[in-house]
Amino acid sequence: MAKLQGFEFWSRTLGGARHVVAPMVDQSELAWRLLSRRHGAQLCYTPMLHAQVFVRDANYRKENLYCEVCPEDRPLIVQFCANDPEVFVQAALLAQDHCDAIDLNLGCPQMIAKRGHYGAFLQEEWDLLQRMILLAHEKLSVPVTCKIRVFPEIEKTVRYAQMLEKAGCQLLTVHGRTKEQRGPLSGAASWEHIKAVRKAVAIPVFANGNIQCLQDVERCLRDTGVQGVMSAEGNLHNPALFEGRSPAVWELAEEYLDLVRQHPCPLSYVRAHLFKLWHHTLQVHQQLREELAKVKTLEGIAAVSQELKLRCQEEMSRQHGEKPASDLPFFHWICQPYVRPGPREGSRNAGACSKRALEEEEEGSTEVVSKNKQKKQLRNPHKTFDPSLKPKYAKCDQCGNPKGNRCVFNLCRGCCKKRAFKETADCPGHGLLFKTKLEKSLGCKGSQLGLQEPQQAGPGAPGGFSEVVGSALA
Numbered sequence: 265m266a267k268l269q270g271f272e273f274w275s276r277t278l279g280g281a282r283h284v285v286a287p288m289v290d291q292s293e294l295a296w297r298l299l300s301r302r303h304g305a306q307l308c309y310t311p312m313l314h315a316q317v318f319v320r321d322a323n324y325r326k327e328n329l330y331c332e333v334c335p336e337d338r339p340l341i342v343q344f345c346a347n348d349p350e351v352f353v354q355a356a357l358l359a360q361d362h363c364d365a366i367d368l369n370l371g372c373p374q375m376i377a378k379r380g381h382y383g384a385f386l387q388e389e390w391d392l393l394q395r396m397i398l399l400a401h402e403k404l405s406v407p408v409t410c411k412i413r414v415f416p417e418i419e420k421t422v423r424y425a426q427m428l429e430k431a432g433c434q435l436l437t438v439h440g441r442t443k444e445q446r447g448p449l450s451g452a453a454s455w456e457h458i459k460a461v462r463k464a465v466a467i468p469v470f471a472n473g474n475i476q477c478l479q480d481v482e483r484c485l486r487d488t489g490v491q492g493v494m495s496a497e498g499n500l501h502n503p504a505l506f507e508g509r510s511p512a513v514w515e516l517a518e519e520y521l522d523l524v525r526q527h528p529c530p531l532s533y534v535r536a537h538l539f540k541l542w543h544h545t546l547q548v549h550q551q552l553r554e555e556l557a558k559v560k561t562l563e564g565i566a567a568v569s570q571e572l573k574l575r576c577q578e579e580m581s582r583q584h585g586e587k588p589a590s591d592l593p594f595f596h597w598i599c600q601p602y603v604r605p606g607p608r609e610g611s612r613n614a615g616a617c618s619k620r621a622l623e624e625e626e627e628g629s630t631e632v633v634s635k636n637k638q639k640k641q642l643r644n645p646h647k648t649f650d651p652s653l654k655p656k657y658a659k660c661d662q663c664g665n666p667k668g669n670r671c672v673f674n675l676c677r678g679c680c681k682k683r684a685f686k687e688t689a690d691c692p693g694h695g696l697l698f699k700t701k702l703e704k705s706l707g708c709k710g711s712q713l714g715l716q717e718p719q720q721a722g723p724g725a726p727g728g729f730s731e732v733v734g735s736a737l738a
């Protein structure tokens with residue numbers, strides 16, 4: 265059957281989904297998606313997966329997708345970051361049987377994306393993006409979609425969206441913030457940009473940014489004319505947002521913990537979710553916040569959540585009819601939006617213990633010292649933590665990651681492996697042996713002997729074919 269495109273894909277395969285849970289690293293895992301679906305979400309995205317690692321590493325595929333396959337978890341879009349058409353398509357081919365579309369992340373503004381050259385850092389590389397989308401559109405059995413950030417100029421954002429549409433993108437999510445609007449500098453998303461894109465393309469568009477409650481969803485649909493609205497932070501603080509409800513936190517926390525028991529995930533994800541759900545209450549019960557950060561088991565986390573529930577219920581019965589004692593929200597035990605503090609307000613998001621949040625802290629603010637840094641400073645009061653005084657590491661000639669000290673090619677391990685494999689050359693610095701005895705005795709490269717077959721690396725050679733490519737084919 266021919267694959268469905270654009271509006272037909274949205275209305276038939278995605279069931280005309282309007283309420284969409286965003287891709288979220290370490291946070292849009294199966295248990296969370298199921299919870300969100302039970303409470304009004306009609307479409308979910310996986311967290312961003314790294315295409316190259318997905319192709320190379322069978323365990324990564326298993327842990328991040330194959331073990332998470334669940335019939336109730338549809339429609340589902342798998343998101344990848346990638347910067348190479350072949351790698352993107354190889355990864356997508358390995359994922360397409362378990363989802364309804366493949367999304368390319370063109371919105372990640374984090375430092376890790378800058379270093380890895382993906383996400384929003386590809387937004388000026390239109391030729392590369394065209395090739396990636398064209399190839400995916402041609403080779404995949406499911407549609408390819410993109411999630412973008414806007415440019416400051418509406419007109420350029422529109423041309424960008426049209427370029428992606430022309431290349432074969434079948435649905436576009438527009439996050440109405442620029443690449444620079446992140447962390448403490450996030451600010452408001454521009455629905456004006458989103459509206460202009462919506463008008464200019466003939467494929468469905470999802471709006472992303474500024475969604476904290478159902479009224480925002482309805483206003484956004486009306487003001488921009490988009491097909492659906494995607495939420496990330498709003499959904500993390502209130503997974504029942506799309507139902508238009510604000511239940512007691514414990515109700516959703518307990519339901520989520522039950523789902524995690526059925527569909528286990530790393531404890532760090534669970535902890536981060538509970539920090540967000542209980543965000544307001546944890547400002548009142550600071551000691552339980554420390555407990556939550558310390559416990560090492562799922563049942564330990566459930567016990568802290570239960571204790572928070574008891575404290576809230578006591579407080580509810582005490583406060584009956586009284587006025588709030590502080591300027592914190594009166595009903596801090598109710599799922600409610602969290603408004604990020606501006607750059608000068610200084611206070612941190614209590615739940616922000618994810619890698620992403622820490623990265624934002626490191627990259628986004630020069631005034632606020634992260635918790636980890638504060639701890640390090642306490643342990644070493646005389647040490648200087650000024651990043652400008654840190655020794656600079658030598659960079660890989662190709663990707664900018666730290667290079668191997670003794671690498672013969674001046675590359676990092678990953679790039680060295682590729683080069684050594686391609687050229688059938690050894691790198692003793694990285695312990696990679698590709699040349700055969702014959703080649704060594706002749707003192708020339710395998711390619712000169714016409715020895716291109718990967719088996720030339722010899723059985724068991726460290727970093728040889730089986731290690732470099734074998735896992736990608738598993």
Ligand SMILES: Cc1cc2nc3c(=O)[nH]c(=O)nc-3n(C[C@H](O)[C@H](O)[C@H](O)COP(=O)(O)O)c2cc1C
Binds near residue numbers: 311312497
């Ligand atoms: C914890 C977290 C993880 C995220 N991970 C991803 C991701 O994997 N891929 C992506 O495209 N965006 C990611 N984002 C960005 C969101 O999808 C979304 O674009 C952004 O948060 C703006 O939406 P919001 O205003 O509803 O939060 C993440 C956001 C959060 C809060």
